[in-house]
Amino acid sequence: MISPAVALLLCWMLVPLGLTLYFSFLRYNLLMPGMEQWTGWTNYYFFLTDPSFWDAIRNTLTLVIGVLIITIIGGVLLALLLDQEMWGRNIVRLLVIAPFFVMPTVSALVWKNMFMNPVNGLFAQLSGLLGLEPFDFFAHAPLSSIIAIVSWQWLPFATLILLTALQSLDREQLEASEMDGAGSINRLLFIVLPHLARAITVVILIQTIFLLSIFAEILVTTNGGPGTATTNLTFLVYAQSLLQFDVGGGSAGGVIAIVLANIVAIFLMRMIGRNLDA
C-alpha cells in the first residue's frame, strides 16, 4: 500500500506539473477568460522563436557561471583567511556568514538604494569624493550588477562549505609537503585544492540549482531591463504569464525551463559528479 505521505507528495508535485503541461497546450489568456481552446504546440513555437528567449538563455547562463566563478574563487580565499588563527575570529566568521541570512528582496533593495544608486548610493558618493562621474550601475552594467548582488549573497554559503572542508585537512599532510619542499603556492595547488575538490563540487551543484531560478533580485532591481538585458528564463516565464497575461505561453516556458534545467543537471553530474565518488 502506498503510504499517505508519498501519496500527498505525489499530489503536491504531480497536480501542478500536470496542470502546467495542460495549460501549455491551451490558448489561455487572462484578458480573455472563458475563451480557452486547444492549440497544440503553438505556445512552444512562439516561446522558442521569441527573440527574448535566446537573450534569456544567455543571461541565465552568464548569471549562473559568473556567480559560480566569483563565489568559488572568493570562497576559497575567504576560507583560507578564516582558517588562520586571528584575534576575534568567531565574530569575523559570524559577520561573513551574515549575508546568507538576509532575504533576497531585502539585500537586492539594500544594494540598489544604498550602494548602487547613482545619486545617493555609497559608490556614487565615493566617486564624487574622488571627483569622478558617478557610475549608474543598473543602466550601464545591469547584468554585472545583479551578478555582484547574487554573488554577495552566495559567497557565505561557499565560504562555509569550503571552510569546513579545509578544517578537515590533515595538518600533517601540510607539514609533510612543507618538508618535501612545497612553497605556499604549491601547497595550495597540490594539497589544499585537491582536498577541496569534493566540497567545490557540492557547492557547484547546489548553487547551480538555486542560481537557475534567480528571480527576486531581478524583480526588485531592474525588472528584467533595460530591454531584456537582465531577463533570465525564470523572469521571462513570469513576464509572459503575469505581465502579458498569457498563461499558456508562460506554462510552455515553464516546461521548457524544466527540460533545460534537467539537461544542465545531467551535464553537471557527468562532468563533476564523479568527484563525489570516494
Add this chain to the structure above:
Amino acid sequence: MGLITLKNVSKSFDDVEVIPPLDLEIRDGEFVVFVGPSGCGKSTLLRLIAGLEDITSGRVEIDGVDVTEVPPARRRLAMVFQSYALYPHMSVRKNIAFPLRMAKLDKAEQSRRVESAAHVLNLTEYLDRRPGQLSGGQRQRVAIGRAIVREPEAFLFDEPLSNLDAALRVNMRLEISELHQSLKTTMIYVTHDQVEAMTMADKIVVLQAGVIEQVGSPLELYHNPRNLFVASFIGSPKMNFLRGDEADRHGAHTIGIRPEHIRISANEGEWKGTVGVSEHLGADTFFHVRCEELGATLTVRADGDNPLQYGDSVLLAPELAKLQRFDADGLRIT
C-alpha cells in the same frame, strides 16, 4: 654528512616551557632514538630539529651550519609522520615523486629514483595505486619511500610504527634497521615504546618533561641507568624497586633489581614470597611474587617450563652483584 647539534635549545608554548634549554649532539650515521612517556616533549624536540616548530631560544646546527632560521624544506631532512601523511589524491608513484617534483628534477631522474626506492621497499607493483587502497604497512613504506628519494642528510621518524599491529611492527622495525644499515644515513626516531628504542638504537636519548635524563647505548642504559626514571623506563618487564629496611641494609634509599636477576625456587633464597599471577610466554615465564616481609610485589623471570603454581610459597635469591642502588634524589649510587 648528517651531523646535528642542538645548542641550548628551548621551547615554550605561550608561558609553558615544554623543553628547558638542552644540548645534544647527533653524529653522522647514528641511529638515535628519543624515548619517553607521552607528553615528555620528544615529538616537539623532533619538530624543532625539522623546523616545523620555531625554537624559543638556542640554535640548531646541521653539519656545523646554523639552520635555526632556515625553513624546513631547505634543511635537507626528511620526515616520516605517525599518520604517514600521504597525499590521498595522488598515486603511490606521485606521492614518492612529490619532493623531487618540488625540487624540479628532470622527469627521467625522477622516475629512476622512484623506481629504485620502490624496488628497495617492495612497492613496485603498487606504484599506480592510491594510498587508500594500501594496507597500513604498505602506506608506511610509501611514507619511507617519499623520504628516501630525496637522499636527505638525516631521516626523522615520528612514532612511525604506532598505528601498525604488533606483528607488522616487529617486521617494520627490522626493515627500518636494515634500511639504516644499507643507507648509513643519520636517523632520529621518536617512540614511547622502550622495546623499539632498545632494539633499533645506536644511541638512546631518554626524555622526561622535556629534560634529557640520560644519553647512551641501549646496553649502557640497561646496565648503568643514571637515575630511577631511566632504570624504571628501560627494560621489560620493569625493574623491581624496594625501599625501607631492605634498601637500608644495602646503604641506599631505594634498591632496584631486574626480573632476570632474581632466581626463584622452593628451597633457597633470602626473600620469602607467595606466587601470584604468572605470565607464560613460552621461552620465559614471569611470576608476580608477593613478598609480605618486603611489603612489595616482585616480578621474577624464570624458565618457560617452571612448574610453580598460583599460591605456592617460594624463596627468591637476588643476584647481589646486579643490584642497583639509588639515593634519596633518585640518582644511582656507583
